[in-house]
Amino acid sequence: MKRARIMVASVVLLLGAIATAWAAGEAPSAPLSEQTQACLACHETYLSGIPADWRTSRHSMTTPAAAQAKPTAERRISAAAVPERLRSVAVGCYECHSLNPERHKDSFDHFGFRINVVVSPNDCATCHPVEAEQYAPSKKANAFHNLKDNPVFSSLVEAVDSVKTVHAGQIASAPATDATRAETCYACHGTDVTVAGLKTVTTPLGDLQFPDLTGWPNQGVGRVNPDGSLGSCTACHPRHSFSTAIARKPYTCSQCHLEPDVPAWEIYRESKHGNIMESVGQQWNWDAVPWTVGRDITAPTCAACHVSLLAGPKGDTIAPRNHDFGGRLWIRLFGLIYSHPQPKSGRTYEIRNQDGLPLPTTWTQGLATSYLIDQKEQEARRTQMRQICASCHSTDWAEKHLSRMETTAAETDAMVRAATDVMTAAWDQGLADRSNPFDEGLEQMWVEQWLFYADSVRLSSAMMGQDLATFEHGWWSLTHNLAQMHDAVKERAGPH
Amino acid sequence: MKRARIMVASVVLLLGAIATAWAAGEAPSAPLSEQTQACLACHETYLSGIPADWRTSRHSMTTPAAAQAKPTAERRISAAAVPERLRSVAVGCYECHSLNPERHKDSFDHFGFRINVVVSPNDCATCHPVEAEQYAPSKKANAFHNLKDNPVFSSLVEAVDSVKTVHAGQIASAPATDATRAETCYACHGTDVTVAGLKTVTTPLGDLQFPDLTGWPNQGVGRVNPDGSLGSCTACHPRHSFSTAIARKPYTCSQCHLEPDVPAWEIYRESKHGNIMESVGQQWNWDAVPWTVGRDITAPTCAACHVSLLAGPKGDTIAPRNHDFGGRLWIRLFGLIYSHPQPKSGRTYEIRNQDGLPLPTTWTQGLATSYLIDQKEQEARRTQMRQICASCHSTDWAEKHLSRMETTAAETDAMVRAATDVMTAAWDQGLADRSNPFDEGLEQMWVEQWLFYADSVRLSSAMMGQDLATFEHGWWSLTHNLAQMHDAVKERAGPH
């Protein structure tokens, strides 16, 4: 019986041919530009995995003109007008890698074609300007600068990534290397991709010249591109299928949002929503635009609540598409010492709190209010999110869920405050050195209190995880870590 | 090409499902009651995700009468007689949410219908009485009371969940809030859902009155329902598909049974069984009743060994369905200080050991024998479990596997005993305060020895995990944690 099913599945391959004809409305045989044909002539031999992946993409099967002809709600392209030369051909190699060469420091001559190595959000904006505009001012787009240009966080990066040696019984540090930074914090936040000139690379076709990129490879969300734009669409829509479905799968978000500092993935996975997705998600329609609650999906993924255009069964919009990933959120739950209202601007390094530090709160919970969204905006976003919940849960259910989360934000803030009080006492008593607040064992325990454990409990509350609120980096860890900090300070202070 | 394949594959899946239903005389267009039609008239607009999910369910496609007409082994309904008004309609909104209103404190008038918010195991028992009767006396059904009414465990909950502050260099605690309890321990164990009266909720249809529930939302396995019954069938058969397949997937169990305290999920996932499930499980028949070993599945999931009606290829019963989840088990491996025979009653808070504590062993391994199943019952359950193994493994293989697990239970008990001896010495020497055994750093290390590490090794042995017996919370942690407890006590005792 099972074998019979497998055999039928094989026949599906055969049916593909028939289906190709059916799907003619989608123009699966979209014409290729001459230039793209030239690219493929070599690259289906060298780098053959890329064209093969691209051939699975919508880009290879449709044209901007066909994409624009769809009803508004189903449209995957947001440009009012697409340049004439691109309108009626497939979105191929040359169509993307040749855009805006004057802005691209990574533009180079490749067998007579002017090619950019890196395709940037500004290039994607040719067809997808609304998404690019939503993304550009977001925290994600600014993720490189939010780390690099915030002295508090860049000193944390340095404390972590610097190479330590032991001399005369003391730990000494050599500066972190670019290679290590690019593989750790900046792997997700994005690197600064610059062009150091041209270099010669030996290839199967002989020696060729290519731009010599620094900070490369990288697909971080706040990557600084050689054309000056910020971000990398391929962080979530990976090359070269640029799939909507992949971006909607929680595995995508899990590349960066995972234990211990942002355990969104683990919490989702252990939640009822994650269980349903893992159990029956293979029967969902991951690619539909709009994404219809209950029909296309029977539980939300990250994208459903935070990004996608969600619709009800009668085509009513539950939430419009929003590529500012924090745009539906009112409280900020992770990555900082205390929870706080979302910042007004995605350039969080510009914030100044009452102590003059680029942080949204002081270390004693004072809010940098003028940099944070006001009550009205918080309320509006909260209402939108509650409406998303209310697609499948009663208003009362949703309200009680959200209000629990707000209680939790306050309680975890208190648990962090207790640890901060222990830390401050240690600094005051000279049992630790506050000059760099991140480079001693005790200080690192304090960091774990907010960056690991409070974050874990708050995100668990938001997404209905259970163990990550309890034993796995949850209240257990908040409690145990505080006790251990307390014991360490007492031990160090010695007998009185 | 691939998309075409996906399209066709979806059609094939859809047709497969429909054809299966048709062939079985399952009446995919089961008639809806007038009341359910009225529910859907509004709720396919408001809360539309729920009806959409329900429409994927067997409940929406069949009637109790049709379900009863099946051969005994294939029957998914255990009632000898179903009330006449329910027999010939689909199991819709009204059919479930209107049952036993006299018992439901959450019963309210909703547009002229008497509706219960919460559907309870007692309601499900209308059609599934055998499952409800198996479940009711189990440890799972009593999970709320087993925590709340056991002073040892409720003091652990309080030590973990209380909000701590630092005053004059000492840690002080404010009582844990209901919100936090409901999100942590009681998220899995279940909350006490009570009705505080009616409240007015603003909805798209205007202001409406609904019961104001406390301890809500919750789907814990021992939930105390507004009708007095215990448990939540949707903990494993989530709303509103109530799917057998989902309950059989290990993702369901993983919502509560995961690292670090009950790492059953992680162990299963890293086991050979879990590998086979992840690798080829998408080709299995997850919905078949009975579940035939080798034909429907080629490796067990949690449900296969612990719950489901398992059959051999000739229809012979390997193990009958059992919704008392511990009913096939003889040793209890997790959640307590030492391993011990399974308790006779699911109300474990009634146990009294020789020290008068509600625990199955004393802290020096003395068994509360009269509360635990006897040798004969242990043997009977062990034989049943070995027969399940023996569906795919030789008798000798299975026997050696089980006997290894019993050795491991004894050895991990010894490793816990060593930690308990260190702890007791610290208490005796005044280096820790035994008045609350869970609220100090050293005491929490002791808790981790049994609640995290011993549990991990024992469950790894039972389910053939490897790393969770070794480095990840395994023997490595049992050994290292003991050494660290020992060092901490020595340090604290100071030089002699």
Next chain:
Amino acid sequence: MKRARIMVASVVLLLGAIATAWAAGEAPSAPLSEQTQACLACHETYLSGIPADWRTSRHSMTTPAAAQAKPTAERRISAAAVPERLRSVAVGCYECHSLNPERHKDSFDHFGFRINVVVSPNDCATCHPVEAEQYAPSKKANAFHNLKDNPVFSSLVEAVDSVKTVHAGQIASAPATDATRAETCYACHGTDVTVAGLKTVTTPLGDLQFPDLTGWPNQGVGRVNPDGSLGSCTACHPRHSFSTAIARKPYTCSQCHLEPDVPAWEIYRESKHGNIMESVGQQWNWDAVPWTVGRDITAPTCAACHVSLLAGPKGDTIAPRNHDFGGRLWIRLFGLIYSHPQPKSGRTYEIRNQDGLPLPTTWTQGLATSYLIDQKEQEARRTQMRQICASCHSTDWAEKHLSRMETTAAETDAMVRAATDVMTAAWDQGLADRSNPFDEGLEQMWVEQWLFYADSVRLSSAMMGQDLATFEHGWWSLTHNLAQMHDAVKERAGPH
């Protein structure tokens, strides 16, 4: 729409019938030998899961003769000649369990047939000699001996697995039991399976005699089999489907290669490659031979880079199949104190470093050069791996990726060296006892520096994980653990 679906249904049914005939070239009804028919006559009742699983296998559907008739690149059988009696029957129970009885100490009489309990790599070599020959000299094949016969590592096993008790305030150890060793380190490394004689087992068919195996059950990669051969093909090709697809799925490798000591699985899962696999892998062709990059798979799995025969779209070989799992690697990144060139021989217990220890480096980073592959061999392997990357990434991209990894190996070595220096100072000052370097709390912190954290960062670099290079056992842990070791030594040394 509905009519369209009915049309598709007809097409599917029609094609289903065609497929049955079409697949006949694969001989799904391959003739069974008389002996195998006899096996099945009983075992489709007793142990029925095994025949059912086997019936899903290629072994049950084809014959060696048919397998040999395929074009070379597609061939799954490497024997030039297969014994006549096996050529034209399915590869059934008897065909495998009867091989080379003279070598098998576990050979026994079973209802008149001479049967071996354990099928070994030497038996599989009857049809798959090239794979067996590649495997035999590998580190994997020697994994049992590499642990058992290396006194450094076997003392680590003993430190971890020994049962501890507390006497007079001191921790004492009783030797680890075989049961525990077999469930922990040797679960992956393999046990020594010996035959203690015959024993009588009570079965449904009465009392029967079977070989009494020690170290059983086990499927470790370096298992010592009763015929003297090393390894277990079923470690990756699990019984009784012996599936190529399962072996290519990362879940298989994840059984042993996971957190915290070899977090390859977690790193792959959080990488872009893993995301793509989890998101769209269900559409891949997991069974194709050769495995074509871009067409069969759009991202690599473990097997793609390390084992499988990889081809380009025109049938060109990108990398030949290699069952020496380290055969494509030049640096060795995990399991030892410092990174180093791969060893020449898979029998690593034969290595002697400058201090006379069976380790590839001294504790101060001196390389045991004569036992390690030379520069030229390193370069050749590195080039092969870069070519695999270059199937989908530019030469420059791949080169920069690999060179980053080499930087990381050096930096993590420095971070381990710093911890070693702290440890050595503690030993020198009598603050720890170097006689067993693994049995004290401080020493175990040092072990975690190399075995957990350095390994995690190096593997993250190699496979483009992010969090496992940063916060989860990454640079954060390298830094924090070093600080904690330093603090512990300072505390212990006391005030000066």
